[in-house]
Amino acid sequence: MFPAPLTAPHPMTTPEGEPSIADWSLTPSKVHLNHGSYGSVPRAAQAMQLSLKERMDANPCTWFMGQFEMVAEARAGIAGFLSVSPQDVALVHNASAGVSTVYNSLNFPAGAEIVTTNHAYGAVLQGAERVARKCGGRVRIADIPLNADAETACALVMAEVTERTALIVVDHITSATARAFPVEAIAQAASVLGVPVLVDGAHAPGVLEFPVPDMEGFWVGNLHKFACAPRGTAALVARGPMAGKLEPLIDSWGFPHAFPENFDHVGTQDVTSWMAANKAFDTIQERYGWATFRSYAKELCDYGQSLIGRSFADATGEDPHVEVGMPVGPLRLVRLPKGLATTHEDSHAVRAHISDQLDIETAITTFNGQGFLRLSAHLYNSPQDYETFAERAVPELVRLARAS
Structure with a gap:
């Protein structure tokens, strides 16, 4: 009992x-009692974002002509919080946008398979199924028991990998079941087979001291959850030769640039949440x-x-x-x-x-x-x-x- x-x-x-x-x-x-879904933004970060919005609306022309540089500065600060190089991280609006970016940027051959687990977030799974339909392939789902340890979870994921596997998608920390996955071990096993890995790290920033795993491939993380940044702030980290394949979901003036600078050009989108994110991180660090x-x-x-x-x-x-x-x-x-x-x-x-x-x-x-x-x-x-x-x-x- x-x-x-x-x-x-x-x-x-x-x-x-x-x-x-x-x-x-x-x-x-x-x-x-549900910080894990939508987070909550400290007052100090709210105040900073409001101040930024006021600056934007006071002179939109000056603001948006200089927004590229402000995004790059914010990205550098966020990279520091995540303990990664600024050249490895792009900013997106949420983890799902980062996942969709990877899905849309990679070349999936006819009949390609995507491997994921029965713990996958619904929107991420739906995106994988969309990709599979387009290329005439399929999504293979590894059935991972809730009580599976790291070794068992890794083995069950890799058991679904075939010669047709074009991508493995695995949660870092799951949404529905509140458990971690051994993402570095899975990435290492996949690298031997030449299979890229996408880690859905939506809940990892703030929860883990070093939220981005030591691996080549792709990782996405929401900064509005436990890291307390304003909503609409997430990071897409890419390492290795496939990083150069990533392109923003929306074409803008970043097209001459490579990853991650091509993601800094977001036109007339309001990205003050990105610019206030570091204030949220600093507030938590300095006060607690x-x-x-x-x-x-x-x-x-x-x-x-x-x-x-x-x-x-x-x-x-x-x-x-x-x-x-x-x-x-x-x-x-x-x-x-x-x-x-x-x-x-x-x-x-x-x-x-x-x-x-x-x-x-x-x-x-x-x-x-x-x-x-x-x-x-x-x-x-x-x-x-x-x-x-x-x-x-x-x-x-x-x-x-x-x-x-």
């Missing part, structure tokens, strides 16, 4: 001694420290998972424990009662019900017909957030399950 709840960590405070949520503008009447975030979020998620799991166990007599093969610091899974959120559509309905009726934002996911509560944590969260969920949301979720 589920173990007794762990000891609650001490809530995080600002350097001035206030609750840390003061550095964010989140609605105080809501309990916010990224290492502090990672340790606090892990401790807080451990507490929340333990407390909420115990509450479900007491209410249902079922074991809500989930064995995750490669768990991740600020993300945790708790198994929901039987019959609840068994489909993707149902999971969204349950999430909306909890938000509308109880003022609690959380993530409800489904995997292989089983519903899960996906917990996430950031600096503004406190043990009380998870205690509120256990007190108010657990009984309601149990009621919904019994009524289904």
Whole structure:
């Protein structure tokens, strides 16, 4: 049966001694337990982006004529945060845009196959299937058990590789199942066969000290999630000979340039989010420290998972424990009662019900017909957030399950 709840960590405070949520503008009447989906931007970065927008609108001609240089400067700062060379990184609007860029830039021969896993993000999988339809090929899906360790996961992915494999697409940290994948081991095994790898690292920035794996190939990561940049900011990292094949999704005045400078020319798009991203990174570092975030979020998620799991166990007599093969610091899974959120559509309905009726934002996911509560944590969260969920949301979720 589920173990007794762990000891609650001490809530995080600002350097001035206030609750840390003061550095964010989140609605105080809501309990916010779903940072992993859309993130939250610190007030300081919001203020900087607003200032940039005001400059843009005060003199659009001057702004857009100089935007190329400002994007390049922002890209250099973001590269530093990711611990990569500025020459290896381009800026895009989200991880899905980065994935689509790779799909659209590579040459897939007739009958080509793309290998991915049953943990793949829906939009990424749909893009792979689109590519396969166009070239008359197929998508091969490796069935990775939730509790698979690194060696098993790597072996199962590589078992799907054939002489027709043109690309392997694998999550760095999965969205629905809150687990990591051994991306460097997969990339190393694939390189022996000459197969390129695309890593969907949407959740990795901020979560991992060095979010970009040491590999040739492609990696995309959202900076608006745990890294707290304004939404619409993501990085596409490319290393090795295939980097030169990448072209922006929209043709603009960067066409004479090679990767990554060709991505710096974005015309009249509002990319102030990119220019304010480094302010978000610096705010977290200067006021708390990224290492502090990672340790606090892990401790807080451990507490929340333990407390909420115990509450479900007491209410249902079922074991809500989930064995995750490669768990991740600020993300945790708790198994929901039987019959609840068994489909993707149902999971969204349950999430909306909890938000509308109880003022609690959380993530409800489904995997292989089983519903899960996906917990996430950031600096503004406190043990009380998870205690509120256990007190108010657990009984309601149990009621919904019994009524289904």
